[in-house]
Amino acid sequence: MDILLPIKIAARALRVNxxxxxxxxxxxxxxxxxxxxxxxxxxxxxxxxxxxxxTMGSNLIIILPGSTTSSGAHSxxxxxxxxxxxxxxxxxxxxxxxxxxxxxxxxxxxxVAANMNWSTGxxxxxxxxxxxxDWKIASGREMTENDVDMAQKxxxxxxxxxxxxxxxxxxxxxxxxIKGVPFQVIxxxxxxxxxxxxxxxDDTAFLPVxxxxxxxxxxxxxxxxxxxxVQAVSEAKLTQAQEEILAxxxxxxxxxxxxxxxxTVRNLSxxxxxxxxxxxxxxxxxxxxxxxxxxxxxxxxxxxxxxxVTERTREIGIRMAIGAKERDILLQFLAEAVLLTMLxxxxxxxLGVAGAYTISGIFGWPTLISSQAIGLAVAxxxxxxxxxxxxxxxxxxxxxxxxxxxYE
Amino acid sequence: MNAIVRIEGITKVYQMGEETVHALRGVSLTVSQGEFVAxxxxxxxxKSTCMHILGCLDRPTSGQYxxxxxxxxxxxxxxxxxxxxxxxxxVFQGFNLLSRTSALDNVELPLVYGGMPPNKRRQCAMxxxxxxxxxxxxGHLSNQLSGGQQQRVAIARALAGNPALxxxxxxxxxxxxxxxxxxxxxxxxxxSKGKTIIMVTxxxxxxxxxxxxxxxxxGLIIDDTGPAVIPFPGAEA
Ligand SMILES: Nc1ncnc2c1ncn2[C@@H]1O[C@H](COP(=O)(O)OP(=O)(O)OP(=O)(O)O)[C@@H](O)[C@H]1O
Ligand SMILES: [Mg+2]
Numbered sequence: 251m252d253i254l255l256p257i258k259i260a261a262r263a264l265r266v267n268x269x270x271x272x273x274x275x276x277x278x279x280x281x282x283x284x285x286x287x288x289x290x291x292x293x294x295x296x297x298x299x300x301x302x303x304x305t306m307g308s309n310l311i312i313i314l315p316g317s318t319t320s321s322g323a324h325s326x327x328x329x330x331x332x333x334x335x336x337x338x339x340x341x342x343x344x345x346x347x348x349x350x351x352x353x354x355x356x357x358x359x360x361x362v363a364a365n366m367n368w369s370t371g372x373x374x375x376x377x378x379x380x381x382x383x384d385w386k387i388a389s390g391r392e393m394t395e396n397d398v399d400m401a402q403k404x405x406x407x408x409x410x411x412x413x414x415x416x417x418x419x420x421x422x423x424x425x426x427x428i429k430g431v432p433f434q435v436i437x438x439x440x441x442x443x444x445x446x447x448x449x450x451x452d453d454t455a456f457l458p459v460x461x462x463x464x465x466x467x468x469x470x471x472x473x474x475x476x477x478x479x480v481q482a483v484s485e486a487k488l489t490q491a492q493e494e495i496l497a498x499x500x501x502x503x504x505x506x507x508x509x510x511x512x513x514t515v516r517n518l519s520x521x522x523x524x525x526x527x528x529x530x531x532x533x534x535x536x537x538x539x540x541x542x543x544x545x546x547x548x549x550x551x552x553x554x555x556x557x558x559v560t561e562r563t564r565e566i567g568i569r570m571a572i573g574a575k576e577r578d579i580l581l582q583f584l585a586e587a588v589l590l591t592m593l594x595x596x597x598x599x600x601l602g603v604a605g606a607y608t609i610s611g612i613f614g615w616p617t618l619i620s621s622q623a624i625g626l627a628v629a630x631x632x633x634x635x636x637x638x639x640x641x642x643x644x645x646x647x648x649x650x651x652x653x654x655x656x657y658e
Numbered sequence: 659m660n661a662i663v664r665i666e667g668i669t670k671v672y673q674m675g676e677e678t679v680h681a682l683r684g685v686s687l688t689v690s691q692g693e694f695v696a697x698x699x700x701x702x703x704x705k706s707t708c709m710h711i712l713g714c715l716d717r718p719t720s721g722q723y724x725x726x727x728x729x730x731x732x733x734x735x736x737x738x739x740x741x742x743x744x745x746x747x748x749v750f751q752g753f754n755l756l757s758r759t760s761a762l763d764n765v766e767l768p769l770v771y772g773g774m775p776p777n778k779r780r781q782c783a784m785x786x787x788x789x790x791x792x793x794x795x796x797g798h799l800s801n802q803l804s805g806g807q808q809q810r811v812a813i814a815r816a817l818a819g820n821p822a823l824x825x826x827x828x829x830x831x832x833x834x835x836x837x838x839x840x841x842x843x844x845x846x847x848x849x850s851k852g853k854t855i856i857m858v859t860x861x862x863x864x865x866x867x868x869x870x871x872x873x874x875x876x877g878l879i880i881d882d883t884g885p886a887v888i889p890f891p892g893a894e895a
Contacts, residue, residue, distance in 0.1 A: 574739065574743075
């Protein structure tokens with residue numbers, strides 16, 4: 251007999267029952283698609299954090315104003331204005347294991363140059379910041395200590411900002427207005443491209459932290475700074491640097507028996523390791539949710555395959571009455587189930603991959619397609635589809651034709 | 659005249675829990691080539707049960723059955739499927755067409771399972787549809803046809819494989835008298851061309867079209883008009 255015949259018969263039977271075929275496929279599609287998307291989001295988040303660790307370097311320490319203690323309701327890390335610019339300067343000059351210190355004051359502002367304008371992220375910081383980030387000046391000069399001390403109205407532009415304000419022209423020496431305040435552009439940064447998170451790193455302007463606080467971002471507590479990045483002289487000196495900072499700040503803040511620490515010092519790689527751990531937990535959670543949708547999809551397939559058995563049993567009876575052998579019936583239903591799951595699986599993969607990319611695009615979340623997840627999802631739903639498509643048919647094909655015909 | 663059907667002492671017992679139903683209690687019958695037999699009898703007398711056994715859709719509890727010279731009672735499932743496909747055409751009271759499937763596809767189906775190549779298949783199916791006067795409805799879906807038309811498609815399907823025997827269990831049971839007459843015309847026409855037909859009916863005027871009438875009662879044949887001397891002039895032996 252023609253080998254393709256069962257496939258042709260199956261394809262015809264699927265076409266005749268379009269709605270049922272579609273519903274069955276829908277279960278498979280949703281199950282597989284959901285698994286792919288969720289696992290992609292989960293692994294993407296984990297990978298993003300690994301990438302961050304790789305690019306940030308390991309000998310970094312971060313000082314956060316405010317504290318976390320076990321004693322209860324304190325203002326959270328990074329929120330209370332307890333760290334001053336003087337603290338920053340003291341750390342830089344008095345801690346031998348510390349190489350660089352860069353406080354950070356972030357905000358957004360509208361920048362205007364001639365008749366162009368551009369809204370961008372502003373970072374108020376010190377000259378050390380670009381050195382820690384290993385970010386080179388493409389033209390013009392770097393920020394100096396003097397710029398910071400005198401709160402000069404100067405700025406360094408990222409490539410995207412420069413391009414949007416000045417086009418191909420060299421912006422160095424030109425004037426820009428930030429929130430109406432005139433600034434001189436002293437430098438243009440090398441293009442860095444997109445970060446691991448997919449944000450454009452070049453869409454930023456850097457100002458002296460003092461200027462940013464006074465003129466642009468505003469600060470209810472003059473002289474205080476936000477989170478501060480510290481670079482130790484070497485990885486080996488990291489712990490020493492941390493201890494030196496603690497000792498110095500404790501002394502400066504009079505931390506003692508009746509005053510708790512009002513700042514937090516963290517080794518950045520520790521923070522990232524914790525973040526990575528929680529991202530892993532999240533991706534496991536997402537995976538669990540995805541497995542549930544896979545199981546629900548599987549139940550859907552099961553349901554529709556079993557429910558259609560009444561109608562199909564009569565159909566099997568008719569086919570047997572006019573001469574179909576048991577094997578013809580089995581091959582037809584096997585082919586139907588395989589076709590359905592293959593088609594549903596394929597569409598599910600396409601939907602899942604497209605969905606993952608869409609999520610990346612819309613929410614800016616990193617996603618990473620996992621071939622293992624695809625394989626597992628496809629194997630699981632195919633197994634269910636084939637088993638529940640085939641097993642009832644096998645039972646029906648074992649009946650006397652007249653019993654199959656009489657089946658209600 | 660060679661015998662198409664020869665059954666000997668056929669019984670069929672249904673076990674329904676405690677109760678045993680003797681649907682057939684020893685039926686013997688010989689039908690020759692070219693006969694047109696009508697089976698009558700009250701409801702529950704075992705007519706359908708007998709037809710299903712004749713049509714190899716069910717197995718007797720005991721007894722012998724020789725169909726077209728071949729003993730079938732000990733055949734395996736696959737051999738029986740082969741017999742149903744090649745030697746038998748069954749017409750049901752409820753039509754039993756594949757739903758949402760075109761008339762032509764329905765008629766082709768036995769030929770598909772018979773392994774006929776597609777071109778020849780199509781041709782045979784069209785011929786069968788023409789024979790029941792539905793050639794121009796070939797593309798219609800089975801559920802778009804009237805009851806009478808559906809039954810004609812079912813007859814075409816039974817005919818398509820050129821079987822030795824056509825079995826029809828109350829083929830006009832779901833049809834009005836006008837439709838019934840049309841169906842009977844088709845059967846008579848087929849019979850005049852030499853087809854052997856066994857048909858169950860409740861209506862005496864439908865049975866009157868047949869050349870031989872058999873009556874069932876309580877799982878036994880109680881009356882048989884016997885084979886006509888010459889069933890129809892011109893029937894080929
Ligand atoms: N699958 C079955 N299980 C149990 N009993 C059955 C089954 N099929 C038929 N019977 C019984 O066998 C007997 C004969 O039934 P059958 O269908 O052959 O009658 P019939 O002559 O065709 O009747 P009708 O004219 O109403 O169609 C009945 O008593 C019926 O109840
Ligand atoms: Mg009956």
